[in-house]
Amino acid sequence: MEKRRAIYPGSFDPVTYGHLDIIKRALCLFDEVIVAVAANAEKTPLFSVDVRVRFLQRAVKDLRGVRVEPIQGLTVKYAVKMKARTLIRGLRATSDFDYEFQMALTNRQLSRQVDTVFLMPSESYFYISSRLIKEIASSGGRVDGYVPLFVAREIEKILQL
Numbered sequence: 001m002e003k004r005r006a007i008y009p010g011s012f013d014p015v016t017y018g019h020l021d022i023i024k025r026a027l028c029l030f031d032e033v034i035v036a037v038a039a040n041a042e043k044t045p046l047f048s049v050d051v052r053v054r055f056l057q058r059a060v061k062d063l064r065g066v067r068v069e070p071i072q073g074l075t076v077k078y079a080v081k082m083k084a085r086t087l088i089r090g091l092r093a094t095s096d097f098d099y100e101f102q103m104a105l106t107n108r109q110l111s112r113q114v115d116t117v118f119l120m121p122s123e124s125y126f127y128i129s130s131r132l133i134k135e136i137a138s139s140g141g142r143v144d145g146y147v148p149l150f151v152a153r154e155i156e157k158i159l160q161l
């Protein structure tokens with residue numbers, strides 16, 4: 001039987017416990033999850049794609065069935081190429097909904113073979129975003145509770161805490 005494969009696309013600048021929560025949930029539904037780190041999603045990321053990929057690889061090293069890949073261009077095209085019929089997206093507090101809904105419908109227009117599945121994180125991670133973590137760290141706050149420890153140290157280093 002063919003493997004059920006899903007793509008989880010995003011910027012992951014940097015990976016948070018919210019992202020990891022979604023990856024673990026996706027692994028309960030799919031045989032393989034490819035975390036696709038978008039090179040072009042954000043114009044001025046804090047970390048390069050290579051570094052974001054490395055952080056993710058380290059964060060998921062104990063999980064079976066996860067691969068991390070950098071991607072360029074349209075996510076649906078990548079999904080078709082990889083023979084994945086599903087895109088995974090995380091839904092946080094209501095703020096994500098409008099944008100995610102618009103993007104899912106657009107992606108469906110781009111490829112009818114690919115559908116989007118939304119997963120909700122644990123309540124503890126409902127408000128975490130990469131952007132918020134960068135704001136906290138740049139204001140001198142600790143981010144240990146939101147990202148893996150090695151990521152927290154790197155953020156602090158870069159933001160010169």
Ligand code: ADP
Pocket residue numbers: 009010011012013016017018019022041088089090091092096120121125126127128129130
């Ligand atoms: P984007 O692709 O918009 O740049 P991110 O890289 O921040 O977004 O996140 C990738 C995906 O993970 C998105 O679907 C986003 O909604 C989801 N996500 C981010 N943080 C969380 C979280 N704390 N809980 C659940 N989903 C999340």
